[in-house]
Amino acid sequence: MTNIKNLIKIYFKQLLTQTYNINKKSNNKRRISVVLIWALVVAAFVYYSYSIARGVQALSNSILPFAGVVTTTMFLTAFMIYELNSLMFNKKDYEILTPLPIKSKEIVIAKFITVYLFSLIATFIILLPFIVLYFIYEAINVWLVIATVIVCLILPIIINFISSLIVVLINIIANKFKNREKVSSAFQFVFLIVFLMGISVVSNELYTYILNNGINVLFAILFFYASPFHMIFASSQYLYILVYLLLGIICLTLCIYILTKTYYYINEKLLNIKSNKKRKPIYFKQTKLFNVLIKNEAKRYFSCGVWVANSFIGVLIVLISSISLCIANVPEYALNMQNVLYVSVALFSLSMSATTSVSINMEGNKFVSNKSLPISFNQIVLSKITFNILLVLPFALLSVIIFSIGNFVSALTFVLLLLLVTVEVFATSFLGMFINLCLPKLNWTNEMVAVKQSGSLGLYLLIIFVLTLVPMFIFMMVDSTLLTIPLLLIEIVYLSIFGVALIVSVILLFTIGKKKYAKIS
């Protein structure tokens, strides 16, 4: 028990420092800013969940609990795959703990409890808007409240069980390949897309079917994590609370068993470097320095799974949302709201994709030694910015094209959307670069620290929240349904904001940023 208790403390602190960027030495200013950032993140997720719940409510109040559990499961599974993978199968952690007399089971339990506690908080954030709407508009009694509490406690176990199965499968397959990191990242993306798309694509059709026909055997199996909850709410069959408890116990036991059995096998393989017998040919060819710098940045980016996962998710969300909105059957009166929401989701997600906010960090200690080379400040920062633009802009434009064609927007709206995402990608690239130069973190031994545990990322996210979400909250204060605010107005407002942000970022980068660069040692 001591080992489990100690390990939970260690992992919790690790997650706090990596995710929330606070530790014992953090001052109050830092703590307040971190709390503020995360309060905004929680608000954004509650708003996201609430908007889905309102959409489901249009079908029927009675389907809200089922839809809530399905949405929470799909959304969290997509993210827990990534979190579980980085926590359970971690080379550094494995190397520290394996020589010590700690059983694999103890390590797995400690890690599972850590992710469980985090997913428990996330479950509350996503599920609660659905349940609150149900309680307000449909019914509330003691049994339903008890059932909700039990579901909130058990659902994270089921989500982590599903995520664990996927993560173990991904790792077993990835271990067969030489480039296991890339294969693993690719699989994680595939599942991320599948689950995120599942929320918006499958849901409405499915809920309508269930409303009309009830839950058949196939759905009971497919949605084993939601069906008992539906039976409690829809049919007042409170014995299903026991079914849900039993389900939780089975999932927990299986999850710990599977992870314990595979912990050593998968982690040990992480240390095995598969050598390629065919050696790559050596070539001696002069290339333009700027091109080489972009190529190096690209190689550095794609070789770091954590960096890719952290930034590329924004690009994926933009693409998924545009495709989903083309498929979704939105009533005509709600089209304006849908378009406005697309703009805010696209801008926010694209901002999250800026690789420049940590690209100096990723150089590590090499950055200082590279300063001795005859490479100018402009070449260094512009190569990093160019790479980010090349990476994000094509997807951003593609998303706008898909969305515009699928939703028959006017030519002016289309052109303004193209212009808006272009200016936004440029602005966030320059802004991220400037912030990272002001707050570089070069002394690290683990890529995770450079990507997640840096002041530059925290400050960048805070500014992005202000630029993208605050205007949207103001619009919602004017009209909470967003039905009457013209899309063109929103486009022009955002275009102005990001236009100014771009000009300011460029000026700051080449004045203060240049001085900060000179001082990095």
Next chain:
Amino acid sequence: MLEIKNFVKRYGEKIAVNNINLTVNDGEICAFIGHNGAGKTTTLKAIAGILDFEEGEIFVNGLSVKTNDMEVKKQIAFVPDNPDIYEHLTGIEYLNFIADVFGLNNAERKENIEYYSKRLNINNNLGEIIGTYSHGMKQKLVLVSALIHKPKLILLDEPFVGLDPATSHEFKEIMQELAKQGITIFYSTHVLDVAEKICSHVAIIKDGKIITSGEMKKVKGKGSLEKLFLGLENND
């Protein structure tokens, strides 16, 4: 104390360690020498239970690393080549964690942590977060963590890298004192003159095979260890 029998380790198709046999007895300090990529770290990690292996057996104090891993781990300490530890903990938090793992009571842990941290000159930094440590300070902390539970076999992968001269000297003293107490030390190094001075035994590995091993004096003869090593390395 340490017995390696027909040990083979493969990475995919590449054979990293090829059928090595080696015995290190109680109280011996055995230097494990070889060029980069020779198989030193792989062997040390296999003994520590970090790497699985396909063929052969490794015994620590008569116990198989494969079948009695927990019992073996209670008797050993492993210091990796890179002191990559939990950056978000303070030095003392990390040492307390290790002490908890080995079940050290309050008196034992206080005595041992204070004793070794003073000797390795890290005692004044134990309250600081490891992430703020230099490479050398992290190395000192890892060395302290390896000593506090009084292991019977200490495995060290290039332990002197990053240590300042004073600490390096102190650690050599500690190694010799521990050997006198009957503790076995098996360590990889590229610093041949240090190995020559403090080690009673030596094993030289080349391309995954042990090309010579035994008592230091007998193996190197009248010449230096460096001369012997370079001679063996150049002899294809």
